[in-house]
Structure formats: structure tokens, C-alpha cells
Amino acid sequence: MRVGVITFPGTLDDKDAARAITRSGAQAVSLWHGDADLKRVEAVILPGGFSYGDYLRAGAISRFAPVMKSVIEAAGEGMPVLGICNGFQVLCESHLLPGALTRNSDLHFLCRDQEIEITSNKTPWTRTFSINEKIVIPIKNGEGSFQCDDKTLAQLEDQGRVIARYVGDNPNGSRNLIAGISNEQGNVVGLMPHPEHAIDPLTGPSGAGLGFFTSILNSMVK
């Protein structure tokens, strides 16, 4: 199975995302922001970083990169898309996911291990997890506070589209402790913490992040 990883100018975590895909048993395919060709991938990851220096708003300029036109089209046709951290911000700016990520409520850039609870395993990115399974993976962001209006929040909750929540104190002011959400169809997922940094206890706080990558492989290979 071919899983694409997009590199924008300022992307940082594309190598780790590719490594996680490889570790899960799939083939990682590099995609370039300036090239609309998705190279026959069956799923796409938008990794973390500071694309376009976070100028204007995080993700606001990346949204108009040539590759995003193809990603938006493919997502509409059901292709699984995962945005991690800055990738989550790009997906919100692209309107593939509702809401927006704003400045952390205490203004600090956070970089630490964070416990999260998986609250939906209905998406192709979370299906190998059990509901309410708690995992520890790194979080590192300055603008990770998930915000949306009350109506959108009620929809996300009622439709079971909150896929992960922070456990314990709210790290960034996100509404309802939201760490990740999906679109209505479930194929597009945004996640603020970094599963790709937690695929091996040797180099991360746990190996539990690998579940996102084995999930997509299990979803596609039947």
C-alpha cells in the first residue's frame, strides 16, 4: 500500500511520518507541495511543522498549494487523509475539517509527552485502537487550541467525530479537550499531538502512535 507524505516549505515531520509508514509495513511516497500529482497513493498524510513559516495564519497559505487541490478532490472521493499538528491546521484552513486552531490559551509553545484518549475507532486512521484506550504521545505546538462555534461543537460530539481527547489538564484551551476530529465521512482526520514521534519506545514515550499507521494499512489491505 502506498501512503503519501506531503512536504511543504517549512514542514518538519515528513521524515518521521515516512518512517512510521514504513514501520507499519506500508510504502511511504514523498509528495511535493508544488506538484499536483498524488503519485497513485491510496492515503495521504500532511505532517507537522511550520509550513510557509506559519505566515498569515498557520496553514493559511499551504491550503492554496497545487498539491492541496488534488488532496481536496481525493478526500471528497473518500481517500483517507491524516493531518498531524500543522497538517491539522492546513485541513481546517482547507475546509476539509470544521473549526480552527488558535494560539494556546497560555501562549506557551508546548513540547512534552501528553496522554490522550482515543474516542472513536470508526475512522480508517484509528481502527486498531480500542474505544477509550489511553496512549502517551508527544505534543508540540504553539497554536493547538481547537475552536469552533457551539453548533459545530454539538455536531462533532453528536456524530461521534471527536476521535481523541486530552487526558488531565487542558494543555492548550481546546474546546471539550479536543485533540483530534474527523470529517462527516470519517476519512479525513486531524490530530494535534504527534503519533509519528511515538512508534518506538527507544525514541519516543511509547510505541502506541504506530496504531494510526497500522490502522490505515489494515483499512486498505483486506
Place this chain on the structure above:
Amino acid sequence: MAKIVVDVMLKPEILDPQGDAVASALLRLGFSFAQSVRQGKRFEIEVEGEPTASQISQVEKAAELLLSNSVIETYVVRVEK
């Protein structure tokens, strides 16, 4: 040279931690007048001569599409001489 100015502000219901931090700093410096502070962005777009109605309406479009995010922000477009 005239300027078309776009002011972008966070919606009132969106938390503005930067504005809050500025408000606390003002207070520490003895400026006790500030009830609250909201921080926004200002874009100055220079155009040749007097801005035309069509240029202003294109700036409105750009403000909607790129300069602001309607989920969290509002914008105002005006001409400054």
C-alpha cells in the same frame, strides 16, 4: 498613492491570549485605563491612483478567501488616502 486597508480581528467570542497578555503588561506599566485589549492584523494594499470599485470588491474577495478565516475572524475593508 492610495491604500486599501483590511483590518482583521478575532471574533469577540474567540479567546485572544495575546490581547490578554498585552492588557496585563499595560496594567504592570501603570496604564490602568484598559478594560480589555484585543489584538488584530492590518493589511495595507497599495494601488495606483484612486482605488476603483472593482479593486475594492476584489480586495473584499481576497479578505474573505485568504486574509481572514471566517471561522474565527471578521474583517473590514476601507480606503485610506
